[in-house]
Amino acid sequence: MAKLVSDFNKPNGFFEVTQANIAGVLYSTDLKAFCGIGPQITLRLNNLGIYTVNQLQEANYDSLQYGFGSVCATFLKNTSFGVDTTPVTSVGFEKPVKSVGHQHTLAKNTKDITVIKNNLRRLCEMVGRRLRNQQVAGKTISLCLRDKDMRNYRKSATVQEPVDNGLEVFTTAEKLLDSEKWLSVINKEIRLVGVSVSNILPKRGTAAPLFAHDVIRERITNAYDLINNKFGEFTLVPANTLLADRTKGKISSFLKH
Structure with a gap:
């Protein structure tokens, strides 16, 4: 979600995702806008009749697992609901040597x-x-x-x-x-x-x-x-x-x- 909404309100804007607005954010977003869902996965989802986030949420998990494997199916399902269990870690940044x-x-x-x-x-x-x-x-x-x-x-x-x-x-x-x-x-x-x-x-x-x-x-x-x-x-x-x-x-x- 952080990667997704980082493109909102550019260049100097700030956007907060809450329980109240997350559904609207997800439903208004194209599948290919999500990090990890590229053109090939989007095409394969379309072949399954899945074109929107709402359709991905309602899709049968077994069908996704059959088409993508369990790891990718779980990722797709979680992404459609804005869920990510990856721990948040700081990214090291070294200032240029002066x-x-x-x-x-x-x-x-x-x-x-x-x-x-x-x-x-x-x-x-x-x-x-x-x-x-x-x-x-x-x-x-x-x-x-x-x-x-x-x-x-x-x-x-x-x-x-x-x-x-x-x-x-x-x-x-x-x-x-x-x-x-x-x-x-x-x-x-x-x-x-x-x-x-x-x-x-x-x-x-x-x-x-x-x-x-x-x-x-x-x-x-x-x-x-x-x-x-x-x-x-x-x-x-x-x-x-x-x-x-x-x-x-x-x-x-x-x-x-």
């Missing part, structure tokens, strides 16, 4: 650009893994730094082709970090590093790699994912991420290696 990011509070405040980059590199790998797991890629890379006084600094850059690889994300994020604007920020001592990718597109909608080095990189990334999927996150990592902070106890925004 951005993928990670951030990490450093073990201690630092001005050391190498420490910041090592942690940034690892965050980029985590972002890349999540992008690939969700089969998406993004064009806008955003870098976030928080200084010891809890002030946040953000800068973004948009690349020409969507990326889902940690190295590609890091390459753009590193350029942002190396820009002159950030030198004064880093000198204030950094407490938190973060990176995110937005302007998301489905991976299937992006161009396939054309050049040999791009194909090789994609194959390496696929092998990298296979190994980490089988043996656990960060079984295989870029060497400089080994110098990034380690987390202890429960894994939160940062994964242990």
